[in-house]
Amino acid sequence: MLDPLRVEDAEEMAPLLADPGLHTYIGGVPATVGELRERYRRQVGGRSPDGSQRWLNWVVRRRDSGHAVGTVQATISVRNDASIAEVAWVIAASHQRRGYARESAAEMLRWLRRHGIGSVVAYVHPEHDASAAVARALGFRATEATRDGEVRWEA
Numbered sequence: 812m813l814d815p816l817r818v819e820d821a822e823e824m825a826p827l828l829a830d831p832g833l834h835t836y837i838g839g840v841p842a843t844v845g846e847l848r849e850r851y852r853r854q855v856g857g858r859s860p861d862g863s864q865r866w867l868n869w870v871v872r873r874r875d876s877g878h879a880v881g882t883v884q885a886t887i888s889v890r891n892d893a894s895i896a897e898v899a900w901v902i903a904a905s906h907q908r909r910g911y912a913r914e915s916a917a918e919m920l921r922w923l924r925r926h927g928i929g930s931v932v933a934y935v936h937p938e939h940d941a942s943a944a945v946a947r948a949l950g951f952r953a954t955e956a957t958r959d960g961e962v963r964w965e966a
Contacts, residue, residue: 813918816855816868821848823879827903836936837901864888871915880906883919895930896923912945920949934961
């Protein structure tokens with residue numbers, strides 16, 4: 812299930828995101844609880860500092876236990892009078908290969924479509940086979956475009 816991100820989620824999420832291997836494809840290094848709390852504080856504000864983007868962030872939780880397993884997010888901007896969402900999903904290494912990324916990203920896409928967002932893109936590292944498989948399962952197709960070494964996928 813998708814639970815709107817709260818600053819308090821940093822304590823539960825930090826250990827899940829602490830695996831350096833998780834950052835192989837998403838970049839960066841594991842954040843401390845304090846760093847994650849500050850990042851979440853900015854994210855739950857819901858808008859970029861200049862107001863040009865809307866930020867939607869959810870914690871992915873198991874339905875049976877309510878325990879967090881990862882996050883999904885959408886950054887919405889307007890281009891040519893149309894809203895476009897750039898989406899991402901991150902599932903903790905200990906919870907991967909169970910369908911959480913596909914299921915939670917699919918729920919996020921349904922939410923975006925219900926709220927009038929028709930154009931959705933994701934950027935996937937070209938060697939991240941699992942994330943590419945999620946994108947394909949959700950109906951995204953890879954394009955020739957890249958950004959920061961990642962392939963642009965469009966749904």
